[in-house]
Amino acid sequence: MNIHTSRRNFLKSTGALFIAIPFASELKAEVISGKTVDAAQVDAYLALHADGTATIYSGKVDLGTGLRAAFPQIAAEELGLPIDKIKLIEGDTLLTPDQGPTSGSNGIPKGGMQLRQAAATARQALIKLAAEKLGKPVNELDAINGEVRPKAGGAGLSFASLITDKGFELKLDGKAPVRDSRMHQYVGKHVPRPDIPAKATGRHVYMHDFDMPGMMHGRTIRPAIIGAELVSVDESSIASIPGAKIVRIKNFLGVVAPDEWDVVRAAKMLKAEWKGGGLPTDSAGLRDYVKAQKVSSTEALDKAGDFATAYAAAPKKLSGEFYWPTQSHASLGPSCAVADVKEGEATIWCSSQGTHRYAKHFADMLGLPANKMRVHYLDGAGCYGMNGHEDAAADAAFMSKAIGKPVRVQWTREDEHGLDPKGPPQVITQEAALSADGKIVAWHTTMRCPKPTDKLPTIPLLSPVEADAKQVKGIATGSLSSGGKPPYDVPNLLVEVHWLEDTPLRASHLRAPGKIGNCLAVETFMDELALAAGKDPVEFRLAYLSDPRGREAVERVAKLFNWDKRVEPRRNGKGRGIGFTQYKGDETYVAIAMEVDVSADGHIKVTRVAATHDCGQIISPDGVRSQVEGCILQTIGRTLFEEVKFDRNHVTSRDWASYPILTFPDVPEMKIELIDRPNEPPRGAGEAATAPVAAALANAVFDATGIRLRTVPFTAARVKSAMVETGVKFG
Amino acid sequence: MASITLTVNGSARTLDVRDPDKPLLYALRNDLNLKGAKYGCGLGQCGACTVIVDGEAVRSCTSPVSAFAGKKITTIEGLGSPDKPHKVQAAFIAEQAAQCGYCTNGMVMSGAALLEKTPKPTAEQVKDALAQNLCRCGTHERIVSAVVKAGGARG
Structure with a gap:
């Protein structure tokens, strides 16, 4: 053929x-x-x-x-x-x-x-x-x-x-x-999105809504301990479910049935015995685990002057350690896919961000030539990096191959929160020094990150491991080490990454990989330096920012926010902070100013946000604006609430109660100014505005309380305990 | 096998129900092919599955279908269409109040149920009414604005 x-x-x-x-x-x-x-x-x-x-x-x-x-x-x-x-x-x-x-x-x-x-x-x-x-x-x-x-x-x-x-x-x-x-x-003008009328009226066909003749419903059953091996399955445990069939391939266990609710019940009823498995740490011990991990190599990413000599000689030195926890994509709809695997060819419907590269992955895993695999994209729930979409597709493919019919796999909420590949944890340290007259003379950023596997084509999926099928092994995280370089003129600079060989939970890129944590470290440290130098945070930044587009972003956000110049923190429970980034060092410029209220019991409420965003030429102004809004709101939630919890067996934060995200009452007033530069190349807008959010928030909390938050999430309990420790009182 | 009659979007629909505990969501999506209500958590925590039952916003993922005999159910498809959208739907379109849109069903249905009781809600009232509806993309501000504008109050 x-x-x-x-x-x-x-x-x-x-x-x-x-x-x-x-x-x-x-x-x-x-x-x-x-x-x-x-x-x-x-x-x-x-x-x-x-x-x-x-x-x-x-x-x-x-x-x-x-x-x-x-x-x-x-x-x-x-x-x-x-x-x-x-x-x-x-x-x-x-x-x-x-x-x-x-x-x-x-x-x-x-x-x-x-x-x-x-x-x-x-x-x-x-x-x-x-x-x-x-x-x-x-x-x-x-x-x-x-x-x-x-x-x-x-x-x-x-x-x-x-x-x-x-x-x-x-x-x-x-x-x-x-x-x-x-x-x-058309470019630079408002064009309404063609999908919204169907989305607002329930007519848009999402991946989850896709149906085809003869399609069976499947669920994957995974052990309560990550990495456990399947010992036995009691087929009689689901004998009462009409048409239910078990698919077992080595450690892969699935169940299919013609009716979806039946398969939900079957998946709950199915009895299986597992052995072994487990994780090397729990989430409470993760920070220490990361700090104790063997460094396989250290790479200097940016260097200027001589950091060590300048730092040693400087009269004023500051240092700090920052922690960004493991977070989930936490997609609102658990992943779903349909696979139709036939003799010699297969079709998969999936919400993958990378249908082309996963077509190859799926083909390899099923033992098909790449040109016999077709993957269709259908909208899923937002994924902000790779969530479980491709895993669900692989699950469906193994089941479809086994039973010879199209199979739809719908992950559960527990599956999605528990098994989506996670944004890995980060430990970032900062050291910097000021001269006697308050000038930055030396800066050193050190990041500890799992090392992405060189040339890894795709992120390994769960079921090929379980079924012992062909797939390339490795770790992918996105560029976690980007953004550790301060966007300022620093004469003696050293930005290093300590590469770690692994990370406890399977990793993938989660929106703005690494860059929110790195910007938090760099930009709160910039505020610490400003205070030590006796300068207002905006003024201090501008003194070290020579890029005119960067300066314009900062100057305009200060105006938009009506920034009040001050050196010392206000310490009365209300504060304002700023954060700035040039995304990935050479892309979109974003400056964010934020106002917070901190209550006596440690609750942080973001009340007001102003942002300026320069991504070069703007194609769709409302599209960019909507991305900036989403970046800001989602990242406020990630900063205040989100941390994946796990014990030595598995992820324990497997619902929205244990993994809270931002809700409507948390939404601040937002003012956004898009800076359009029609003669510059367009840069991305999907992630850049996430990067300075945590930093602006932490800086605002410092202004409100005098407390430096360096560990995410900024939960009320964490803030309260820092207030008790430092004797901060207000209100 | 028991049969059950529901009134869905103004029509009487009779279903054969093998398991009376089957949630309404599965009956709507799979038996009646009304896929506007979405499976988000199956725990009643996110609101993606919301439908309106006798004027109240209800989570269809945790409510057994057997509880709805004789009740009037409105799904997002019955609320309006792209050609004749309900005022909340029209406002979502005008405000471009969706990114991925997976939560949109719950937002629209909860917003429409709110307007039935509070015809001109303020932004704060909308935020309170939607406090248990989750959006992961960060479209909240547009959603609030859409519901407020649909009600006709000045934000």
Whole structure:
């Protein structure tokens, strides 16, 4: 079977295929069947149709972040086509190019810019074709409203009349000229997200809602002790459940049944015996465990001058240790996936951020060639990094393979909180020194992080380990060591990471990996230095911040917040603090000012937040704003409440009572200023505004109480005990 | 096998129920193909499964279907449609009050139930009413604004 036939068969055999993909039912199979997915080709990204519409294909997916609006904005702009003529297909491994996973805030900066260049290349080609037909030079023509027309006026030629079904057959030109930002009609303008009407009326088909004929419901049964081996299963324990079947592959244990509620009951009733397993520490001992872990290597990430000599000679020295705990993605909907594994080929529906790379992973694990695995993206509950989506897909795939029918696996709340790969713990130490006249002369950041496995293609999943199936081993965490460098001019600087070989719970990237904790360490330390130097925190930062965009972010946030200049903490239970970052050192600039009330019993309430955000060129202003709001609110919750608790057996914080997140009464007043720079490249907006949140909050608490919080979460009990210890009283 | 008749979105629907403890959520999603209500926790802690029963916001994930015989159930599909949205739904669309949107069902249904009792709620009243509804993406401010605007009070 050649690949074209295979594509057609896929389209024929899976009638339910397109139900969740907007507009896709209008696509003609014969148009798609020969479609390239080679990311170097224009045709991988877009197709123009005879009816004047276009389809754009994106390997990056909308995770609730608004890319579904932004990608058509970019394509409409560059092509010169009304935006309502554009349809988007995302994340389908058979139809979209592999643009890498949708992570690291790179949806727009990488995925969007590939699409922009593809569309710009297409526009050049259309203009060239029209120039030949019209007998006019290319520089007198432009692509407007689905036609190539003389700029001076007169009749044009429709795109459809210029291009055939074969497509462009052109290589993507990374240097094809793009539209002048002053002429933009769509980019930088508000375009409503196309998915919200269906989401607000219960019509949007989420992964969890996907159904197909003959589909069975599955649940995975996992031991009460992580890593335990399966000794025996008592099949008779579920004999009363109609149609229930057990799937056992070595240590993998699943149960399937035609009815979902039946399988929920079966999973609870199934009796199995396990042995062994366990964790090397519990959460209470995690900080000490991390500090005692053997350092496999130490890497200097940034260096300037001579830290050791300058520090030794300086008259004023400060130091501190910071701790960021293990946290969960805590997706609102537990992970869900459907797999249909047939002889020699398989299809998986999954909310993965990286359908392309996991297609390979799933194929390997099932013993299939990569080109016999198709993965479709469907919206899940927000995941902010890799949660359990792919695990649920692997669970479903093993069960489907075993029973020869499509299987839907729905993780439970306990599964999701207990088993999603976690954001690993961080211990960060700071040392810095001031000269006699209060200038920063030396700064040293040290981070202890698990070392990500070099070139690990994907994060290992649970069921391939249990079933002893093929999968590459290793640790992935995202770049935890980014953000340890102060964004300030420091003459003698040393930023180091102590690499650790493992971490107790399975890790993955959790929104802004490492950077919130690192920014907390750097930016609260900047406040400590300001106080020691007798300066106001904003003034002190500006004295060491030379990047004009960084300065503008800080200056504007101070104005937006109505910052009151002060050196000493107020210590009356009400305080304000600031935090600043340039995300990943060279991307988006964010400054956040925050006001808190701290009660006598240690409860922190964030009352007011102001933020400035400069991510270069803004594609979707409301999309960026919504991401900034989400970053701020989610991170206030992560800072105040969130810590994964576990004993030596397993995660014990497996519901919303034991793993609280931010709720409506915790929501502060927010003012956000987006700084648009239409002539700069667009940077990411999905994570940057998380980074300074914990720092601004900690600095505000210091202003309110005189207490430096260096251990997250800032629970009332922790604040109260620090107040008792330091004799702080107010109110 | 017992049969049970529910009134869902204005229509009488009769279901065969093998297990009377089966939660309403599973009956709605799987037997009636009304998938707007979402499974979030199965513990009544997050609100993603909220439906309106005789005017009250109810967690369908923890309530057995057998408890709803003869009651009037409204799901988000019955509240309104993309063409004819309920005023709360219209306000969510206008405010772009969703990111992933998995919590949206609970927010819309709890918001609509609130407006039945408190037609013009203030932001504080909305925050109180939604205090037990969780959103992980951080869309809270827009959600509050949408419900307040749907009620017509000045925020």
